[in-house]
Amino acid sequence: MKQRRLLACAVAVLAATGGFAMAQRKPMPDNARVYIIWPADGQVIPGGKFWVRMGLSNAGVAPAGIVKKYTGHHHLLVDTDLPPLDQEVPNDKHHLHFGLGQTETRLELPPGRHTLQLLFADDAHIPHDPPLYSKKITIIVPP
Template structure:
């Protein structure tokens, strides 16, 4: 039984370790939304301010220890929870309406969101848009746009 518990616990960590990049994150790093909370009701356009504690911000392509840049997932599966799992770790995918890259080091944006319920999650990427090892990401929050 102990072996089975160990194997299950080990497999539970596979998505985050298997698809994380080689760039180490600083221990204790926290990524979060500064001005939004889960369950908020807002008006469009929605200002979104990104928070980060424990690491710094550097533009994509810049290789500085303990830095990265933000990516914003909008209305898509949480990091590692997509149909393929792996696809959710490839932040180097083309930007679109559901994956925004902030490779210039931006720390906020304004979104034109349709009325309704939307999910948001922040994910840190290294110089190559790849999540750090261990990945740094915010909780998924749900907001309602009136």
């Protein structure tokens, strides 16, 4: 009986609040900008091994878990579109996290056309408000 009452209370709370609470997005200055320094859009990369250099202006880089106003860390999206901007960034082979505050990484991609895009997110991997993401670039790894 007690468990039924608890379950009924939980259902009532969810109904009253519209379901599970979404993550609170942290603010970011309107003039903040994230960008890929290297490689350039359209770059041909023989061998497929290269450094990606990540840039940020008018905001700061901080490791995941560190809460400080106008800071966050980079996420590199490889061969994928932007994820939902009100949820935690996925962590898989297409969504690379740089939660230690890294601003460069070495990638190795197979021959073909690939896309790269940066998405900056807060201490909990949630994109800011407004969301901060770079232009999507294409690179080519020849066979």
